[in-house]
Amino acid sequence: MTFTDDKNLAEKLDSEDALKDHRSRFFIPKNKNGNDVIYLCGNSLGLQPKSVRNFVEQELKDWEMLGVEGHFYAKNPWMPYHELLTEQTARLVGAKPIEVVVMNTLTVNLHLMLVSFYRPTTLRHKIVIEAHAFPSDRYAVESQIRFHGFDPKLSLIELQPRAGETILRTEDIEDVLDADGDEIAVVLIGGVNYYTGQVFDMERITTAGQAQGCVVGFDLAHAAGNIPLKLHEWNVDFAVWCSYKYLNAGPGNIAGCFVHERHATNQAIPRFTGWWGQNKNIRFNMGPTFDPIPGAEGWQLSNPPILPLAALRASLEIFDEVGMETLREKSVRLTSYLEYLLNNHPSKMFSIITPADSAQRGCQLSIRTKEGGKKIFDHLMANGVVCDWREPDVIRVAPVPLYNSFTDVFRFVEILASGTEAGG
Ligand SMILES: *Cc1c(COP(=O)(O)O)cnc(C)c1O
Numbered sequence: 001m002t003f004t005d006d007k008n009l010a011e012k013l014d015s016e017d018a019l020k021d022h023r024s025r026f027f028i029p030k031n032k033n034g035n036d037v038i039y040l041c042g043n044s045l046g047l048q049p050k051s052v053r054n055f056v057e058q059e060l061k062d063w064e065m066l067g068v069e070g071h072f073y074a075k076n077p078w079m080p081y082h083e084l085l086t087e088q089t090a091r092l093v094g095a096k097p098i099e100v101v102v103m104n105t106l107t108v109n110l111h112l113m114l115v116s117f118y119r120p121t122t123l124r125h126k127i128v129i130e131a132h133a134f135p136s137d138r139y140a141v142e143s144q145i146r147f148h149g150f151d152p153k154l155s156l157i158e159l160q161p162r163a164g165e166t167i168l169r170t171e172d173i174e175d176v177l178d179a180d181g182d183e184i185a186v187v188l189i190g191g192v193n194y195y196t197g198q199v200f201d202m203e204r205i206t207t208a209g210q211a212q213g214c215v216v217g218f219d220l221a222h223a224a225g226n227i228p229l230k231l232h233e234w235n236v237d238f239a240v241w242c243s244y245k246y247l248n249a250g251p252g253n254i255a256g257c258f259v260h261e262r263h264a265t266n267q268a269i270p271r272f273t274g275w276w277g278q279n280k281n282i283r284f285n286m287g288p289t290f291d292p293i294p295g296a297e298g299w300q301l302s303n304p305p306i307l308p309l310a311a312l313r314a315s316l317e318i319f320d321e322v323g324m325e326t327l328r329e330k331s332v333r334l335t336s337y338l339e340y341l342l343n344n345h346p347s348k349m350f351s352i353i354t355p356a357d358s359a360q361r362g363c364q365l366s367i368r369t370k371e372g373g374k375k376i377f378d379h380l381m382a383n384g385v386v387c388d389w390r391e392p393d394v395i396r397v398a399p400v401p402l403y404n405s406f407t408d409v410f411r412f413v414e415i416l417a418s419g420t421e422a423g424g
Contacts, residue, residue: 001333003340010410013337019330019401025050025318026248026403031384038408038415040387043194043222043364043398046248049318055310082304088316089256092324093220093239094230098295099258102243102312103276103304106221106255107136109240110188112299113257114144116271117215117238118186124213125150126180128157128187130168132195137219141188157184166353167198167360174208181212191223191239195390197354197364199227203234210235221245224256226331226362226400228324231258238263246363246400247319249312254305257296264295274301318402330401332358337406338365338399341413349376349420353394364398366390372420379419385412 003009014020026047028036039047062074071078082102089100103109118127125148127141142152159176161168177184187209192199202218209216217238223229225246231239239258243249263269271292275283277300279291292298319327335358342352342365350373354365369376370393377389387397399409 001336003337005341005344007410010337010406013333013406017330017406019322019326020405022318022322023403023405028403029386033384035384038385038412040385040397040399040404040408040412042248042400042403043226043245043396044388045244045251046225046246046315046400047403048250049248049314051314051317052250052311055314056307059306059310078303078306081306081309082300084313085309085316088313088320092229092316092319093224093241093256093258094228094234095232095258096261098264098297099232099261100256101296101300102254102256102309103300103302104255104257105252106219106240106242107140109255109257110137110140110219111144112272112301113217113238113240113259114140114186114188116269116299117217118144118148119270120145120148120150120155120185124183124185125155126157126184127155128159128176128184128189128209128214130189130193130200131158131160132193133158133188133190134194134219134221137188137190159189167193167196167355168200170201170204173200173205177205177208177212177214181209181214184209184212184214187214187216189218191218191220191229192226192362192364194222195366195394195396197222197361197366197396199223199355199360199362202236203230206234206236210237220256222362222364225319225324226364228328232261236260243312243315247312248315248402250308253312254308257299259296259299261295264298267292271299272301276300276303322402327401331363331399334399334401334404334406334409335361335363335365338397338409338413341409342367342416345413345417347417347420350395350416362398363400364396367395367397369393369395376416376419380412380415383415383419385415387412 031037062070085102086097090097145152145155189200206216215237220239220241224241241256243253277292277298350367350369353368354361373393
């Protein structure tokens with residue numbers, strides 16, 4: 001696609017945008033003058049779908065009217081409520097329904113998966129993560145290593161980019177797996193790195209890891225709702241993600257978990273258990289014997305929070321209606337437009353560390369500032385742009401296809417440019 005830096009182009013692209021009407025389904029925060037902010041932070045906290053209120057109010061009403069009876073007689077009975085999300089979640093991540101469940105929060109699910117799939121032995125005790133993994137993942141992995149009596153200094157491998165490069169090459173990851181594979185228990189990569197925005201080749205990494213006998217899992221916090229996924233087909237062992245970033249389900253909302261079908265009935269896999277993972281036919285016998293539900297649902301611990309699930313349903317309904325392929329098409333165009341405007345800007349105050357190849361990135365571009373970077377960021381925030389700053393010098397911006405426009409992108413670059421002059 002060829003772009004120009006003419007403002008009319010932004011308006012033209014917006015008028016031709018098949019998804020343009022979806023913006024009005026979201027609340028766009030306002031700046032102090034009462035105008036819509038330029039919200040480029042959907043990678044951190046997605047905006048509120050206007051439909052959330054009705055979904056949540058339905059449950060408040062049923063609770064008000066029915067009390068405990070709502071478990072069976074609510075419009076959408078609470079007992080099986082989480083099942084209302086199964087099909088949509090499966091479509092979102094390219095899974096079979098038996099492979100997914102919504103439960104807990106992301107880091108909790110990561111621990112539950114590591115309890116089941118990280119079973120270190122003296123010969124095979126290492127976990128591979130990417131350098132600059134999200135801190136929570138790193139803490140979780142290190143604590144699991146220590147929990148099993150191993151030492152992160154010896155058992156944690158961090159994949160580093162080549163000298164002078166910021167993104168990892170798939171062939172380098174494969175080389176590490178080929179060389180050290182027999183000592184590696186688990187490979188855990190962020191499907192989309194939160195800092196650089198790099199999309200990893202999950203299929204190749206899975207194949208390479210499993211060829212060496214490793215379990216391969218992904219943290220999809222920045223991938224779910226951002227890029228199309230095919231977890232079942234790629235043969236991924238497990239995955240976890242949150243719902244409050246690209247999935248717009250609200251701050252701290254309930255997370256997702258994927259366990260491949262081939263583990264669905266494997267009773268040899270140890271796990272931490274709770275009553276909600278129990279065979280539904282006998283759960284309320286309250287007996288002593290645990291018989292897990294086959295598939296991801298068998299990893300549930302508690303009866304789930306209905307109000308957060310209701311908000312997530314509102315959001316997933318929109319994703320299901322639009323479809324990830326359609327979203328992705330606009331996303332590639334929108335982010336390519338942003339890239340074009342940044343690269344064509346006469347000031348050479350910044351560079352983009354996110355891969356230039358659309359296939360290796362999602363919505364987000366991470367902009368490395370050269371000098372006065374923090375001042376440029378402050379200028380953006382003061383002028384109605386919401387994006388984020390990551391030490392030491394990176395501004396992350398994520399135009400999301402559901403509610404961002406080409407005009408948002410154009411205005412962002414205009415304000416960034418005036419900031420680089422101000423930042424000098
Ligand atoms: C956002 C994010 C988290 C946050 O974890 P929570 O348990 O939801 O607080 C963890 N890991 C990654 C990769 C993230 O992007």
